[in-house]
Amino acid sequence: MHLRGKTMLLNRYTKKIFRPECNPSFESVHCIATLEDDISAVLPYLNAELGGTQYYKDPPMVMFHTYGKIIKVSGREIAVNALKDEAEADKIIEWLKNEINRVWENRETITPCYTGKVKPKLFEILKLLPKTNCKKCGLPTCMVFAAQVMEGGRGIEDCPDVTEENREKLAAYLSKFEFE
Numbered sequence: 001m002h003l004r005g006k007t008m009l010l011n012r013y014t015k016k017i018f019r020p021e022c023n024p025s026f027e028s029v030h031c032i033a034t035l036e037d038d039i040s041a042v043l044p045y046l047n048a049e050l051g052g053t054q055y056y057k058d059p060p061m062v063m064f065h066t067y068g069k070i071i072k073v074s075g076r077e078i079a080v081n082a083l084k085d086e087a088e089a090d091k092i093i094e095w096l097k098n099e100i101n102r103v104w105e106n107r108e109t110i111t112p113c114y115t116g117k118v119k120p121k122l123f124e125i126l127k128l129l130p131k132t133n134c135k136k137c138g139l140p141t142c143m144v145f146a147a148q149v150m151e152g153g154r155g156i157e158d159c160p161d162v163t164e165e166n167r168e169k170l171a172a173y174l175s176k177f178e179f180e
Contacts, residue, residue, distance in 0.1 A: 009104040010097050012036040013078070017086050031089035033078040040075035042104045044112030049103050054116040063116070067092060073100075120150050120177050128166040128173070129159060136160045149174070 013033040020026050040060045047055050052062040061074040069092065072079040078096060083089045103110065126146040133141045137158050139148070148154040149170075156162060156170045 008101045009042055010035060010037055010039050010100045013093070013097070015089065015093060017083075017089055028082040029085065029089070031078075031080045031083055031086075031093065033093050035076045035078065038075045039073075039100055039104075042100055042107070043073065043075070044114050045103045045107045045110045046073065046100060047116070048110050048113035050099065052113075052116050053119070055114060057114060071096065118177065120174055122146050122150050124173060125149050125170065128162070128170045130161045130163075132161060134161055 013035045015031055015033040017029050017031050019029055043060045043062050044055070046052070047062045050064055050066070053065050054063040055061075059074060061072060064071040064073070069083070070081050071092070073096065078093060080089060080092050083092070122143075123146075126143060129142045129146060131142050137145050137154070137160070139145045145154060145159060149156065149158075156167055156174070162170070
């Protein structure tokens, strides 16, 4: 399909909105959009442009953490979790459809990326924490704190009991990674 002189890769989709089966009382909903067109060819370019957190080659799939959601894009499907309602699903799916088509149109100027972002390892962070589960950071355990540091939601400065030596080691370790 051509739109204003542009070739569109993704034209149509059908969506399904549902509550998670594991807990139907959840307030949030999930959305799965089944794509009419196979968009596998754009995935490494989309990954490069939007900074996918995980990329899989076989079958091709890329994961994003965007708008506070986990978004999975594969050749024939887009899945989005923890949505307020169908209107939010529509907004995110349409944004992603536009991004897919924009990236496809500009793919000749984009270097494809076949890997996800490298994240710090949970246990590398945890081994430098005091492991006292003191709750002074406001979290129930050092493991939970380490998971939040790994995701970029907390910094080492949020742990009041870490030793100065370990603070420096952890800062050096975390400096190797990109956080959103």
